[in-house]
Amino acid sequence: MIRGRKAKLQVFRIVAFVLFGGFFVMPIYAMFEFSTRGNGADAPRTLANWQAIGTYPDMVAGIVNSLELAAITSIAILVVLVPTMVWVRLRLPRLRRAIELISLLPLTIPAIVLVVGFWPMYQWLGNNVSDSILTLSFAYAILVLPYAYRALDAGLAAIDVKTLSEAARSLGAGWPTVIWRVIVPNISSALLNAALLSVALVLGEYTIANNLLYPNLQVSLVSLGRTNAGVSIAVAVASLLFAFALLIAISFVGRPRRMRSEVA
Amino acid sequence: MSTARPGIEVRLENLSRRYSGVTALDGLNLTMAPGELVALLGPSGCGKTTALRLVAGLEDADGGRVVIGGQDVTNVPANKREIGMVFQAYSLFPHMTAMQNVEFGMQLHEVGPAERHKRACEMLDLVGLSAHVNKYANQMSGGQQQRVALARALAIEPKVLLLDEPLSALDARVRARLRDEIRRVQLEVGTTTLFVTHDQEEALAIADRVGVMNAGHIEQLGPPTAIYSRPATPFVAEFVGLTNRLAGVVKGGEVEVRGTRLPLVEPDSTDGPAIALVRPEAVSVAADGDLSQSPLVGSVISTVFLGATSRVTVDLGDITVLAQLPTSAVGAITAGTRVRLSLRRDPVLIARDDKAPTEA
Numbered sequence: 072m073i074r075g076r077k078a079k080l081q082v083f084r085i086v087a088f089v090l091f092g093g094f095f096v097m098p099i100y101a102m103f104e105f106s107t108r109g110n111g112a113d114a115p116r117t118l119a120n121w122q123a124i125g126t127y128p129d130m131v132a133g134i135v136n137s138l139e140l141a142a143i144t145s146i147a148i149l150v151v152l153v154p155t156m157v158w159v160r161l162r163l164p165r166l167r168r169a170i171e172l173i174s175l176l177p178l179t180i181p182a183i184v185l186v187v188g189f190w191p192m193y194q195w196l197g198n199n200v201s202d203s204i205l206t207l208s209f210a211y212a213i214l215v216l217p218y219a220y221r222a223l224d225a226g227l228a229a230i231d232v233k234t235l236s237e238a239a240r241s242l243g244a245g246w247p248t249v250i251w252r253v254i255v256p257n258i259s260s261a262l263l264n265a266a267l268l269s270v271a272l273v274l275g276e277y278t279i280a281n282n283l284l285y286p287n288l289q290v291s292l293v294s295l296g297r298t299n300a301g302v303s304i305a306v307a308v309a310s311l312l313f314a315f316a317l318l319i320a321i322s323f324v325g326r327p328r329r330m331r332s333e334v335a
Numbered sequence: 336m337s338t339a340r341p342g343i344e345v346r347l348e349n350l351s352r353r354y355s356g357v358t359a360l361d362g363l364n365l366t367m368a369p370g371e372l373v374a375l376l377g378p379s380g381c382g383k384t385t386a387l388r389l390v391a392g393l394e395d396a397d398g399g400r401v402v403i404g405g406q407d408v409t410n411v412p413a414n415k416r417e418i419g420m421v422f423q424a425y426s427l428f429p430h431m432t433a434m435q436n437v438e439f440g441m442q443l444h445e446v447g448p449a450e451r452h453k454r455a456c457e458m459l460d461l462v463g464l465s466a467h468v469n470k471y472a473n474q475m476s477g478g479q480q481q482r483v484a485l486a487r488a489l490a491i492e493p494k495v496l497l498l499d500e501p502l503s504a505l506d507a508r509v510r511a512r513l514r515d516e517i518r519r520v521q522l523e524v525g526t527t528t529l530f531v532t533h534d535q536e537e538a539l540a541i542a543d544r545v546g547v548m549n550a551g552h553i554e555q556l557g558p559p560t561a562i563y564s565r566p567a568t569p570f571v572a573e574f575v576g577l578t579n580r581l582a583g584v585v586k587g588g589e590v591e592v593r594g595t596r597l598p599l600v601e602p603d604s605t606d607g608p609a610i611a612l613v614r615p616e617a618v619s620v621a622a623d624g625d626l627s628q629s630p631l632v633g634s635v636i637s638t639v640f641l642g643a644t645s646r647v648t649v650d651l652g653d654i655t656v657l658a659q660l661p662t663s664a665v666g667a668i669t670a671g672t673r674v675r676l677s678l679r680r681d682p683v684l685i686a687r688d689d690k691a692p693t694e695a
Contacts, residue, residue, distance in 0.1 A: 161473055237393050237482075238426040240413040242440030242491060252439075256430040 083230045099311060106305035120301035121309075127299075128315045130306060133291025136204045137274055140287060144211040145269035149262060151212070154250055156223055160232050174220040177213050182278040185210070193283050211273050218268040226261020230254075231297055267321050342370030342527040343404040343494045345390070350399035351551075352385050359385040361551035362399070364461060372521055372528040373556075374538035378574065379547035383531045386548075389495050390529060392416045403494050404571055419488030419526070423500040425480045427472035433459060433483045434468040440491040457485035465657055477511040485517065489524055496521065496528040514541055535575050539563060547571045565600065569686035572612045578684070579613045579656050590685055592678065593630040593651075600682045609685040615659035617679040622668055631676040635668055649674060 109117045124130060159166055177185070189210050196206050232254065239253045255262065277289035286294075288310060296303035345367040352360040360382045367373050375383040388394045391412035400409045408416050427436050437455040446454070459468055462482040472480055481501050486581055488496060489492035498517065499518045502510045518541045521528050532538050533552060539559040546556040547570070556565040566572035582587035590611045597611060620635075633651040645665045647658045668674060 217600055230429070231426070234422050234424045234426045235428060237391075237413075238420065238422060238487075239428070239439075240393070241416075241418055241420040241497075242487065243414050243417075243443040245414055248443065253428055259429070 099308060102304050102308045103260040106301055106308060108301070120299075123299075123302045124306055124309070127295060127302065129286065130291050130295055130302070133286050133288045134310070136286065137276075137288035140208050140211060141270040141273040143205060144215060144273050145219075145266040147314040148212050148215055148269055149206060149223075149331060152216075152219055152223055152265075153255065153258075153262075154246075156220075156227060157232060157236070157250055157254055160227060163234060171220070171224070175217045178217045182214070185213070185283070186193060186279055186282040189279065189283060191332070204280075204287065207280060207283070207285050207287070210279050210283070211269075211276065214276065214279070215272050217268040218272065219265040222261050222265035222268060223258065226258035226264075227254075229261075230257045263321050267318060270316055270317060274310060342525050343347075344369050344370075344402075345404075345495050345527050346400075346402040347386065347390065348400040348402065350386065350389055350401070351397050352382075352389060353397050358551050360389070360396075363552055365546060365556070367527050368543075369531065370525045370527055371543045372518070372530060372541065374530040374532060374542035374545045374547055375553075376532055376535055376545055376575070377431060377536040379533060381548040383533075383548045384499060386622065387486060387499050387529055387531045390495065391418050391420055391497050400606065417491065417494045418497055418627065419491060419493030419495070420497045420499065421481065421484045421488050421501040423503055425472065425477065425504070426484055427475075427480050427487075429472050432469045432471055433464060433475070433486075435482055436472075437487045437490050438489060444491055450577060451478055452513070454490055455486075459483070460492045460522070460593040461489075462486045462516070476509075477505050480514060481505065482516070485520065489526065491521070493526060496526045498528065498530040500532055502532070503534070510537075517541065539575070549574075565682075566612075566684060569612060569684055571603055572684045577615050577657055579618065579657075580609045581613055581654070581656070583611045583685075585609045585685060590683065595631070595678045595680075598681055598682045600684050609687055611680060612684045612686060614681075615646065615657040616644075617681050618656060618658035619677050619679065620649065620658050620660060620664075620668060620674050621677070622666070622672055622674050631678075633674065634675070635670050635672045635674055637666060637670055638668060647674075649676060651676075 079324075106120045107116045107118060109115055109119075140172070152210055155170075159170055193206070196202075196209075198204070235253050235257070236249045239249045244253065276287065277293070280287040281290045281293070288306075292303050292310075322328060347363055347365040349361040349383055350360050351358070351560075359380075363382070363386055365373065365386075368510075375386060377383045387393065389396050390403075392401075392408070392411060396409060400407055402408070403416070403418075413460075428439065428686050432623055434452075434455055441451045441454060449561070456465070456468070464479060464482055464486070467475060467479060467483075472483075472508065475483070475621065481504075484538070501517070502513055502656055505513065514537055517530075530538070530542060539562070542559060544556060545559050545562045546553040547562060548554065549570050555562060555571045557565075557567075562571065562575055565577060572578050581592045583590045583597075585599070585604050585608075587595045587606070587607050589598055590609060591597075592611050592613070597613075633649045636648040636650050636655060638648075639646040640662065641659075643661045643662060644659050647660065647665065647668060649656050649658060658676065
């Protein structure tokens with residue numbers, strides 16, 4: 072009987088894997104198929120659309136902008152959040168609830184509502200500080216806050232922050248050393264998760280950038296799609312594949328430590 | 336040993352600390368002689384850990400001073416106090432090997448790599464872990480982790496060594512062994528040490544002096560033997576060792592307990608009813624002689640074999656009395672045996688009912 076149940080579970084697994092796999096792969100395949108169509112009904116497959124990506128400077132700029140934004144946002148959010156969360160855990164545990172609530176707020180506010188709030192601030196920023204698209208990373212930092220907070224919170228919960236930092240302090244470590252050399256190495260996978268979520272979110276962001284009139288990857292994609300659908304779809308597939316590649320790469324970076332502790 | 340250096344005097348002066356209205360430390364005074372190991376012993380919530388954390392600088396005092404080697408460090412942050420600390424919870428950095436853990440503090444103190452490695456090896460050797468230098472915390476047992484923590488704390492040649500219940504997470508056998516080891520290492524390096532524990536056996540076994548704490552202050556400070564045999568207050572008597580509480584009457588500097596007159600530790604106590612605190616080893620048990628007349632006749636409820644000694648619980652009708660005697664003297668005494676108790680005429684402490692000591 073147990074054997075039967077095991078077999079059933081196995082069948083369920085395979086069916087679920089195929090179904091969900093198909094669900095994810097089909098659209099990507101369809102996009103790829105579309106982007107490699109030739110001109111005319113019987114034209115052979117062609118990579119012309121893919122090769123054409125480089126010939127649209129706006130597109131290239133959009134890609135570069137989004138990559139820079141992703142990097143800046145994920146680094147900034149970690150630099151701000153890690154010390155804050157450690158500090159709150161150690162010194163202000165009563166504030167933890169409040170901080171958690173605040174950091175989850177952006178989840179409940181629709182992006183379009185955020186834009187309404189951001190608009191005057193970005194007008195001011197553009198006039199007085201800089202109108203660079205990279206200032207978008209402020210808005211994006213708020214957008215990724217809930218995800219980054221969750222990921223880091225899980226990481227910090229898994230270690231004894233208080234004892235480890237007190238031990239380090241008693242050995243002569245100042246706060247920067249405590250965070251950089253004791254806390255960070257022990258929450259590395261949480262850091263990677265937070266960074267990954269931030270990168271994925273920023274690369275896919277459209278609403279805020281479009282409404283604040285900044286041409287990031289998604290905005291460029293949409294505008295290019297109006298003139299040349301084939302190239303725009305090619306870029307979309309490429310950006311998806313790039314995000315996957317990044318995801319896999321990041322999860323591999325986190326691997327060695329896990330393997331080492333398995334030896335124990 | 337090369338790391339040995341003369342100990343440093345540590346003074347806690349009138350330290351106090353409150354947590355949101357609750358007084359954890361209430362004007363604590365303690366002077367530790369250079370190289371001395373003082374154990375702070377007390378029930379949970381008595382302020383012993385708070386005292387240690389104030390010395391470490393991990394918490395701020397509301398009043399009073401901490402003086403280490405003649406220097407007032409009350410406002411010096413923890414990382415500048417040059418203290419070594421071993422925690423109750425396992426505190427090794429999980430991403431470092433035992434060796435790296437021990438080297439960490441020296442690195443922060445800018446000890447050169449060669450010297451660092453040499454001293455780390457010495458320290459790990461001192462705690463008997465030469466064979467485990469490349470292991471991570473999750474590859475070591477609890478006892479080994481605490482040894483590494485000890486080596487790590489001592490590697491920076493701290494002015495004071497602070498041990499915050501370092502043995503409580505370990506099982507009984509490892510605990511006894513590591514306890515003796517801590518004492519050996521401490522004597523070898525000669526560092527002034529403050530050891531906090533709620534385990535009286537640990538405190539009595541390891542310390543030069545024991546401070547029994549209650550409600551934020553030290554009730555009695557003295558050598559283990561004095562704490563045990565001449566407790567200064569009923570609280571100390573009850574907390575350190577087992578104690579029988581026998582109702583009696585104080586009269587003329589003695590207390591009469593069920594027909595036996597016992598001398599008092601404080602002979603000038605006022606007359607009247609009182610509770611005499613009698614140690615189990617001051618009670619002897621006999622199964623022969625006159626078993627009818629004495630008010631100290633009862634039947635044995637149980638005998639517990641403890642090795643060299645045995646503990647006998649006797650029901651006197653209205654109360655039960657614990658007696659501890661050499662196992663060889665137990666002989667035919669078993670549960671149900673009628674026995675006669677006699678009380679050794681050691682000076683005893685008395686408690687009045689209104690200030691009954693706290694439960695240990």
